Amino acid sequence: MSDDLMHLKVLLPSEVFLDVAEVRRVVFETSEGSYGLLPHRLDCVAALVPGILTYQTASSAEQYVAVDEGVLTKAGAQVSVAVRQALGGSDLAQLQAAVDKQFKAQEATERTNRRVMAQLESGFIARLEKYKST
Missing domain, CATH: 1.10.287 (Helix Hairpins)
Structure with a gap:
């Protein structure tokens, strides 16, 4: 994986909902507002509120995941999202x-x-x- 890309995982209590490599950016929602992650951003942890998580891979348009409340962590190029429920789509x-x-x-x-x-x-x-x- 390139230094300019991330690896995104969305984890549910019973399964891995999404496991995508080569992610260019991720946008998520917290109680303080929306935030974006790029590959070289400092590592962080955020409490998510129910909303839309948006990500874009190197080879596709924006994709959307409706998530319940949970936690997002970024460590290096790995972005992990742990939520109770998630639904994905491109529309x-x-x-x-x-x-x-x-x-x-x-x-x-x-x-x-x-x-x-x-x-x-x-x-x-x-x-x-x-x-x-x-």
């Missing part, structure tokens, strides 16, 4: 639609989980009351 409109779809599915799952937890709690309280009365 922002399609990426937005995919994020919306995943968000709606996640919201439905969370609603179901809250309902099940409420049922478990009420069942536990009912059994505890029954146990107390005996």
